[in-house]
Amino acid sequence: MIPSSFEYFAPKSVPEALSLLAKYQEDVKVLAGGHSLLPQMKLRLATPKYVVDIGRIPGLAYIKEAHGKISIGALTTHYAMESSALLKQKCPLLSETAAAIGDVQVRNRGTIGGSLVHADPAADWPAAILALDGELKVIGKSGERTIKAQDFFVEMMTTAIQPTELLTEIRIPQLPARTGSTYLKMHQKASGFAIVGVAARVTLDAGQVCQEVGIGITGAASKAYRAKSVETELKGKKLDSAAIKQAAQKAADGIEALADLHASSEYRSHLSRVYTRSALEAALSRVK
Ligand SMILES: Cc1cc2nc3c(=O)[nH]c(=O)nc-3n(C[C@H](O)[C@H](O)[C@H](O)COP(=O)(O)OP(=O)(O)OC[C@H]3O[C@@H](n4cnc5c(N)ncnc54)[C@H](O)[C@@H]3O)c2cc1C
Structure with a gap:
């Protein structure tokens, strides 16, 4: 498919790009790597009249x-x-x-x-x-x-x-000492996108007690979210398999899980719990 016609700009600085965005407001789209925007434009899911390519602005990749x-x-x-x-x-x-x-x-x-x-x-x-x-x-x-x-x-x-x-x-x-982390996902075979993906970070004290924990879940709901109920359950507890297993049960609490041809909402909720448990165990094993 061919995108609808648009005017292309390649500003050389952030202020120049911002002037274009301010001028064209809702009719403009920023272009970076183009790997999401261009497919959208080709499918006419996005039809910007103006495209501002920020890829030639120096100093934004570091x-x-x-x-x-x-x-x-x-x-x-x-x-x-x-x-x-x-x-x-x-x-x-x-x-x-x-x-x-x-x-x-x-x-x-x-x-x-x-x-x-x-x-x-x-x-x-x-x-x-x-x-x-x-x-x-x-x-x-x-x-x-x-x-x-x-x-x-x-x-x-x-x-x-x-x-x-x-x-x-x-x-x-910056992560403190005695922190371990990981990202695990079940991916959609053709694109690699997450059916469910879980990122986990844990920081322990010398007695294995959980000082800090962060769990981000993608793919399960209409937006990525932080699994606060799991985090609350783990913080201040001695982290072992039993504690992780119990807390991971809360990974899909409060969300409306997505359903599509790749996975039902029940399966996505189940994957959220299973991958949260596995990600936490892997993060724990990496604490050093
Ligand atoms: C075949 C294929 C497989 C993929 N698999 C995966 C995958 O497994 N996991 C995954 O996470 N992603 C995947 N992607 C998506 C890929 O990671 C995209 O590169 C990414 O989502 C968008 O980055 P981009 O730089 O290409 O942004 P673009 O496509 O250029 O822009 C995306 C959106 O962000 C806006 N935008 C871009 N940069 C800025 C900025 N600095 N400020 C304000 N607005 C901005 C644009 O206006 C547009 O709306 C896949 C894409 C393809 C084509």
Whole structure:
């Protein structure tokens, strides 16, 4: 299919891009890696009159450590995340999640910023960013603001970002010692998208008592969510298989699980519980 016609802009700076977004408002779409937007345009699910390609703006693709946080530029590709030595050492959950996305072509073009703003309910990044308690920096004409990951995902393919704003950076708090993490998913065989995916992070004290825990679940509901009931059940408890098994039963509490040709809502709820248990056990085994 051929997209409907549009005017293309390739700004060279963030202010230039923001001026275009402010000028064209609801009629404009930002283009990053294009691996979600272009299929939507070809299917005419998106018919922007104006496309602002941010791919030529320098300085939006980086992974760095500063002020107790890891900062990631919105244009950083999935492959750059997967292969980053810094992430492998300091936040392996991010490199592991990146490696689980699509295939090598998708990982070479797709960006973390594009995936987060697209907010596909089966995308992998939202689970990891929620589990890690990340923050998203967005910039509009009137200035910048920071949105916590758990406030960013509003509904299926809807986030807290405005059409006149750009996501520029994702910030992840550095993980304390004695933390383990993992991302596990049952993937849809053709695309690699998650039928259900669970990212888990646990921090223990010297007596194996759970100090911090973050669990992000994608694929199960119309938006990725943080499994707060499971987290509350585990925090302050000595983590062992019995405690994990019991807490994981709450992984689908309060959600309306999705149903489609790949999985019924009952099966997705079941997978959420099973993958939460497995992800927590794997995270626990990686605490060091
Ligand atoms: C065959 C195939 C398999 C895939 N498999 C997976 C998978 O297994 N797991 C997975 O998670 N994803 C998968 N994807 C999606 C892939 O990860 C996309 O790259 C990603 O969802 C979108 O990133 P992008 O950079 O391509 O964004 P684009 O397609 O360019 O943009 C997506 C949306 O975000 C907006 N946008 C982009 N960047 C910004 C920004 N900085 N600020 C504001 N708005 C912005 C755009 O306007 C658009 O609405 C797959 C895609 C394909 C084609």
